[in-house]
Amino acid sequence: MWKKVSKYFLIGLLILGITPSHGQDNNSNAHKGTQLKTIIVDPGHGYPDKGTKGKNGSNESDIALAIGTKLAQKLRDSVPDIKVLMTRTDENLPNGLTSPGPANRWRAKFANxxxxxxxVSIHVNDDGRNGVDWHSEVVGHETKVYYTGKGKRKKKHTRLVPIIRRYSTPSGVVGTETYVWAMNNNDGKTQFVRDNNTPSEFAEKDTTADSTEEKYFDSPEAKIAASIRTRKYFEKSLLLGSFIQSNFAAQGRVDRGVRQRDWERIWVLQATAMPSVLVETGYSCNEGEEEYLTSEAGQEQVASAVFRAIVQYKNVLAERASRISSSNNPDSVTGNPN
Incomplete structure (x- = not known):
């Protein structure tokens, strides 16, 4: 009976945003889940998977690495209390892999x-049209002859038909967008959240004679708890994404919004048991944006926008932690030293 009560009590705490942990006091529990201790910076792609090819020959993998490296350094310099790890630090796919599928699975596993x-995964976008926009226009008309009927009833007709000219112009698509794992496919991420949380987050103490180790719940209660946590990850991902896009807009970039994505099995969003975003930093199929993204100044600006967004996100988490701590410790509000 009490075991069931404790399970549902755990789920209730998760709904309130508090994660209990054995051997910690209330204030420590209050802060858990609101702290930002480790950030994974993921420069997308890597040789031999070079990603999107720019209008003038740039490679997405090179741009992503340059921006990711700058972002990681800014974080290390400005928030030294946070551990910053990169999934790759050279031109190659991570961990010596040579295929993008296994490499993306490794990125998620590395983060977990x-x-x-x-x-935070860094990428460069493409419009799928080889950097050109196709257009058509009517440049005149011509007379076409056609017939109806057969034999003696066959009749000749004429009609005017438009003459269509098709032509292309350089791609006009520009802007940034940030992707998060789609809420409508919550189950696709929940399994990874349940499998990759620490025992203190989804565990009960086994008091049987043959075992005193903590073990994961393999129960409906655990699935509910993991689903709640996944929803919180979605909300936090959305929050960070909105900060990223706002900072891009403040730089004068075209803001294409925060978008939910659940197709193509994007492992870096689906299989990461944490808030996660994929940042499309611009369209290299557009000659102007490619020039910007390959320049030192452009890469610095992009990294700065994402960096400022992460700092804003960190501050929101700290504010939430402070509110939870105050609510759990009335003396901190009243000033009572006792």
Missing amino acids: DNHGDLF
Whole structure:
């Protein structure tokens, strides 16, 4: 009976945003889940997977690495209390892999194994039209002859038909967008959240004679708890995404919004058991944006926008932690030293 009560009590705490942990006091529990200790910076792609090819020959993998490296350094310099890890630090796919599928699975596993609190993947976009926009216009008309009927009833007709000219212009698509894992496919991420949380987050103490180790719940209650946590990850991902896009807009970039994505099995969003975003930093199929993204100044600006967004996100988490701590410790509000 009490075991069931404790399980549902755990779920209730998760709904309130508090994660209990054995051997910690109330204030420690209040802060858990609101702290930002480890950030994973993921420069997308890597040789031999070079990603999107720019209008003038740039490679997405090179741009992503340059921006990701700058972002990681800014975080290390400005928030040294946070551990910053990169999934790759050279031109190659991570961990010596040569295929993008296994590499993306490794990125997610790397983030989970290092207990990341935030995952930021850097990419460059493409419009899928080889950097050109196709147009058509009517440039005149011509007379076409056609017939109806057969034999003696066959009749000749004429009609005017438009003459269509098709032509192309350089791609006009520009702007940034940030992707998060879609809420309508919550189950696709929940399994990874349940499998990759620490025992203190989804565990009960086994008091049977043959075992005193903590073990994961393999029960409906655990699935509910993981689903609640996944929803919180979605909300936090959305929050960070909105900060990222706002900072891009403040720089004068075209803001294409925060979008939910659940197709193509994007492992860096689906399989990361933490808030995660995929940042499309611009369209290299557009000659102007490619020039910007390959320039030192452009890469610095992009990294700065994402960096400022992460700092804003960190401050929101700290504010939430402070409110929870105050609510759990009335003396801190009243000033009562006792």
